[in-house]
Structures are given as structure tokens and as C-alpha cells.
Amino acid sequence: MARTIAEIQDEILVEKGKQTSLNGLTDSKAAIWKLWINIVATAIWVHEKMVEKNALISRPHTLNWYREQALNFHYGMPIDTGSSNRMSLIWKEGSYQFDTSKLSETEIENAKIIKHCAVSEIDLETVLDPNKEAEEIFSDYFHNKVGVVFIKVATVKGDKISRIDVPNELFAFKEYIAKIKDAGNHVFITSDQGDVLKLHLNVYIDPLTIYIDPKDIEYYQLKSLNRDLTAKEKIRLAEYELAILTDPLNEKNGSLIVDEEEFPVVNAVREHLKNIEFNGAFVKTYLVDAIQKAEGVKIPIMTKAQTSVAKNPNDGQNPTLTDTTNIEYFIPKAGYFDMETLEVEVNYIPYTFYRDKQ
Known part of the structure; x- marks a missing residue:
């Protein structure tokens, strides 16, 4: 100053x-x-x-600057009486700012609908190949959107991350960015429903801590085998799957014996996914580590992981899941996973190795 x-x-x-x-x-x-x-x-x-x-x-408009501006976006005009509380975007001290002088702290916070934001861009060096012809390089430049600032945004509904699904809210935000961005910069803004995630786990548990119905143990063991089943095992598994149609697996399987409302493995998965920062990477090892810390868990093994972008509500088709089992980490396209569509299939197996050695 x-x-x-x-x-x-x-x-x-x-x-x-x-x-x-x-x-x-x-x-x-x-x-x-x-x-x-x-x-x-x-x-x-x-x-x-x-x-x-x-x-x-002359403040340089870095990627972090775009993120700050996105999180500071105010939607709507809270009004008590007349238009005395009207909020507007004004040019002040060298930048556009919202005039919030007549608003309370609560009104200001409620107007900030962007709760999560990630900004990125593609570096020219990642697509530049000195062995290519000039025409090919020029084509790659536009095909890979080099020079475009990508902004992913999401809001929060209840306690869950959610896309901005009110059309005018996203439209207003795009207009806001168009007004404050640097001249000549191209900005691509998205707010998508969380990606679909389906996990398959084999979890060896302490049968003194976690409940498992004895009649379901053999089924879980057959499902967990990481090899080709013998003819006898295939017949036995088919019999179980047929029986499950009329006599489903016990719903209490995987719950704590002292609290049947608590499912340590599934809850550990959900809690870990919730704590991944917006547009952060899903790392298989970190998830397994989180499950390992759950009460009653002895050995957690992730056997399969599948993911997809969210279902398109316009075509009614279920998304095609991509197998990511052999990928150690990846970033969800929407920046987060949809907890409503999350599927966690767990084979609960009693940890009895100590008996096998006797």
C-alpha cells in the first residue's frame, strides 16, 4: 500500500x-x-x-488465479426489501470484484455456489514431436486443445459433491469467467456428474470381530479364488448362485458383531473416496491401506477396479465400464466419484491361517 x-x-x-x-x-x-x-x-x-x-x-493470471476467481463466484442477488441488497460485479482497484458491502457473511457464503474447482492446461511439449511434419504438429495443437484453460467445477448438496445441474447457474458462471478472463485466452468449463466406480475385494477378516454367516463362507471362498475353477468347484459355485436367487446372502455379512449397523470395509472405502481432493488421483495402494486400518480387517486385496464417466440421462444407456485393475492410479474425468452409484463387492473370508499352521 x-x-x-x-x-x-x-x-x-x-x-x-x-x-x-x-x-x-x-x-x-x-x-x-x-x-x-x-x-x-x-x-x-x-x-x-x-x-x-x-x-x-498487471497481476499475472496463473492457473491458481483462475481457481481463486471461480471459488469467489457469487450467484444470484439476495434481496430483503427492494433492491438495496443487489449484488453486482464492479471494476475496483484493477480487477473485477463483487460488491458485497450490503450483504451479511451468511448471504455472501450462500451465494458462492462453486465449492470445488480444478484448473489445468495441456503443455505444448506433451504433444510436440520434432519428427512430425509441420502440418501434423499444427493439427495436434488444436486436437489436444493446447492453449486452452480447463476448469472443472462442482458444488455441494447436503454433504456430497455434486455437479452444478441448474442450467442458469452454470451459464452465469461461464459468463462471469468470460468477463474476467485474459483477452485471447480460451477457457473450457465443465461440471459433470461424478464418475462411476465399481470395486471387487477379497477381505480376510477376524471372525471374532466381523460377522459372517457360516452358510455363506464357502460361496465367498469360491468367488475369491484367483485361478481357473475345477469342474467340481464350478458346479458348486453355480449351485450357490442359483440358491442365492431364493435365499440371498445374509445382509449382516461384513458388519461388526457388536454393532450390525457398522460395516468397516465398505465404510472405509466410502470414507477414503470422500477424502480424495477434488480432481485428485484415485490410488489403489492408498485405498487398500485405508481398508487395512478398518476394525476387524486382516488382509484386504483388491482384485478388480472398473470405472466410467457418468450415465448420460438423455440416452438412457448404462455406462460401459473400463477395467482399471492394472492401472495404479487415475483421475476421474468429473474430478470426483459419485457415491450414489458406487458399487463395492466384497468376498468376506475368515482369517484362519493361524489354525492352518498347527
């Missing part, structure tokens, strides 16, 4: 007092040197104000 004229004059006078050669100057109100101090102080003040303003206007 620029200093005041008085502050600059005081600093000049302090410096003058350090110069013994100036002690003989006349100390009257009309002294010419005091006039010169005032003139110099005023000139310095004008210069500092110009530098301050230019610094504000």
Missing part, C-alpha cells in the same frame, strides 16, 4: 536530521527547504500510487 504524503515527509525529515551539514538551515515555516520537501514527497506519493495501481492491473 502506498505511503501517505505525511509519512514520506516524516521519513525525509528523519534523514535530514542525520546530516550534520544541514543543521544550519533556517527552521521557519516559510523555509524554502520545507517547500521542497513537500514537493518531493508529493512527487514520490504520486509515483507510488501509479506503481501500486499498475501492480494490481
